Amino acid sequence: MxxxxxxxxxxxxxxxxxxxxxxxxxxxxxxxxxxxxxxxxxxxxxxxxxxxxxxxxxxxxxxxxxxxxxxxxxxxxxxxxxxxxxxxxxxxxxxxxxxxxxxxxxxxxxxxxxxxxxxxxxxxxRTVQACMSAKVAKGEIVHVDASLIRADVSWESLAVRHVDAVAEANADGATVERDSRKTGKHKKVCVTDPDASMATNGRNRRLEPAYKQHAVVDDVFGVVIDVEVTTGEVNEGQVVLERIDAAADTTGVPIQTVTADAGYAYAKVYGGLERRKFVAVIPAKAEPNRSPVPLRRFRYDARHDILKCPRGKILRPTRPVKHGRFFYSRAADCKGCDLAALCLSKGRVNKAVVVGGDYPALLRARRRREQWTDEDRRLYQRHRWRSEGYHGEAKTWHGLARAVRRGLQNMRIQAFLTASAVNLxxxxxxxxxxxxxxxxxxxxxxxxxxxxxxxxxxxxxxxx
Structure with missing residues (x-):
């Protein structure tokens, strides 16, 4: 019927x-x-x-x-x-x-x-602490990664920064030194959301106004134990140690192992993790061949704090720079060297090499990468679907693919609420x-x- x-x-x-x-x-x-x-x-x-x-x-x-x-x-x-x-x-x-x-x-x-x-x-x-109390997270093995979040602005809101014109207007006729690498002469800025900066996650992709979310994810169930948002141009290596320390403070449990991708493979990151007694499962990148005689051919003696060139001559440290120190050789040592034509830059009579502050830690990380165990490889595979999986889940299901509101503080609130929802x-x-x-x-x-x-x-x- x-x-x-x-x-x-x-x-x-x-x-x-x-x-x-x-x-x-x-x-x-x-x-x-x-x-x-x-x-x-x-x-x-x-x-x-x-x-x-x-x-x-x-x-x-x-x-x-x-x-x-x-x-x-x-x-x-x-x-x-x-x-x-x-x-x-x-x-x-x-x-x-x-x-x-x-x-x-x-x-x-x-x-x-x-x-x-x-x-x-x-x-x-509070959601992190609830997960820790319920044994859903342990906080001993963590995965670190960052992801770009598109800012809530249109392409029409971008403007080119006219650094030269402003500098000349304020110089009162004085000579203005132009260096596009330092002044950002051709850099685009967002008028409607100044906190957003131009960034990209691939060499073949265009720059977009974006923020960057840095997340620390627990290994057990993928609980997010720390999250922070910066402008898009901030490098991951600049904040990773700070975020790991914040994660340990939130959980109250000492971290044992940290995994990350090759974007974090910097000497200062390896050095910071070593000083904290953490095991770093981070694949070290090979040194780029920018010179016919690259830095890897110079042997560093940590005990005496010197470098030895491929021919055994000594380079000693002198003035510090932003991320390390200059090591110089003597002109007399380089004068009759058979590698001088390849090793020395044009117009120089001695060799100058910049070595990072934690260069020995980088060398140890490269040696360790060649000896990764099956457990290390398993952890790195888990990193790819634990940490990157969280970013994908947050963007696909919880609206984190694009900023909802403008301003860094609003973007931080959105990231905190998204991570709280995922943890719950x-x-x-x-x-x-x-x-x-x-x-x-x-x-x-x-x-x-x-x-x-x-x-x-x-x-x-x-x-x-």
């Missing part, structure tokens, strides 16, 4: 909770089991006046709205609030009934401005997996995971 459904909805009252309409395997239902924001109110209370003004939005509601957007890939405030108006799962997740009016989208903007990026970093760090997904997935374990093992695992939401449940019961 062919059925018929009356479309007129005449119900005046509903009994039960919106939770009954949300499937148990919905991402918001799964995240709600492990999300604890009971600490947030006291954290931001000093940013509000206790006696005057209208009551603001509950801090937990604001964060839940933002997290719901990033979990569902709805990162723009206007679109998020339009979706929340009709989405029962979002309404239940933030605690709003069908009859309640949702906050305006502009309220989320003002909250971000009032709280600042440091508060959202605190929210991110990891934690919720671990809880779901624990439910499938045998009864004897399930109890101990669930006790650790469910204890994370104990305070949150107590607060809800007291409020309800």
């Amino acid at each position: 062919l059925g018929r459904k009356e479309r007129d909805q005449l119900e005046l009252f509903m009994t039960g909770s919106l939770r009954q309409l949300v499937p148990d395997d919905h991402v918001l239902a799964r995240v709600d089991r492990v999300l604890d924001l009971s600490w947030l109110r006291s954290e931001v209370s000093e940013l509000y006046c206790e006696t005057t003004g209208r009551p603001g939005i509950d801090p937990e509601v604001a964060v839940r709205l933002m997290l719901a957007g990033f979990l569902l890939g709805i990162v723009h405030d206007r679109r998020l609030m339009r979706e929340a108006q009709v989405n029962l799962a979002i309404r239940w997740f933030v605690g709003y009934g069908l009859h309640e009016a949702l906050p305006d989208h502009s309220s989320l903007t003002r909250i971000r401005q009032r709280w600042g990026a440091h508060c959202f970093r605190r929210i991110f760090e 997904k990891r934690l919720a997935a671990a809880l779901s997996a624990a439910l499938l374990l045998p009864a004897g093992l399930r109890k101990s695992v669930l006790e650790q995971l469910l204890s994370l939401g104990t305070r949150m449940s107590q607060v809800r019961l007291a409020a309800g």
Whole structure:
């Protein structure tokens, strides 16, 4: 018999909770089991006046709205609030009934401005600590990588920096030294978002206004234990040691092994990791052949701090430069050398070589690369899908492929919320997996995971 459904909805009252309409395997239902924001109110209370003004939005509601957007890939405030108006799962997740009016989208903007990026970093760090407490992350083996994020600007907003014209106008007739490599004569800048800088992730790709996200990912379940955003032109090697130290401070666990790709293969990185007693699984790059007699043919004696050329003559250190020191030979030693025609630059009578500050660490890394064990290769393979996999997931599913708002601080807030959403997904997935374990093992695992939401449940019961 062919059925018929009356479309007129005449119900005046509903009994039960919106939770009954949300499937148990919905991402918001799964995240709600492990999300604890009971600490947030006291954290931001000093940013509000206790006696005057209208009551603001509950801090937990604001964060839940933002997290719901990033979990569902709805990162723009206007679109998020339009979706929340009709989405029962979002309404239940933030605690709003069908009859309640949702906050305006502009309220989320003002909250971000009032709280600042440091508060959202605190929210991110709480998710890391929750994963550590539940044994979802260990913090001993970490994978480091960086990825460019396209800025929220158009190509029409780019302008060429007229350095020469400005310098001549301010020189009052004085001679102006022009050096395009130092002044950035032909460099493009973004007028609408000055914090974004031109960068590219490939030699065959054009420069684009972008930011750069630096992430440290745990090896066990891919939990993000540190994330930071800089302008696009910042080199990865400049911030990697700082980010690793920050990750160790967040987890409270000493790091043992660090993996990264060849973009981090710098002497200062190897030296910094050695001083911290970390094992570096980073493939060392071969020295470029820029000279007929390259630096690798000069033997460095760390004990006496000297270099020996291919013919055994000694080069001694003199003046320091930005990333190392100059080593010079004596003109008398080079005068009768059979390699002088190839080794010496035009017009010079002695050899000058720049050696980086941590050059011995780079030499040790190159030797170690030739002796990588099967475990080292396995870790490096895991790096490619742990760290790079996080960036791909964040860009594909959580809106990190492009900046949502302009400015470095807004970009940092977006990165913190994205990493928080990913960590909560990891934690919720671990809880779901624990439910499938045998009864004897399930109890101990669930006790650790469910204890994370104990305070949150107590607060809800007291409020309800």
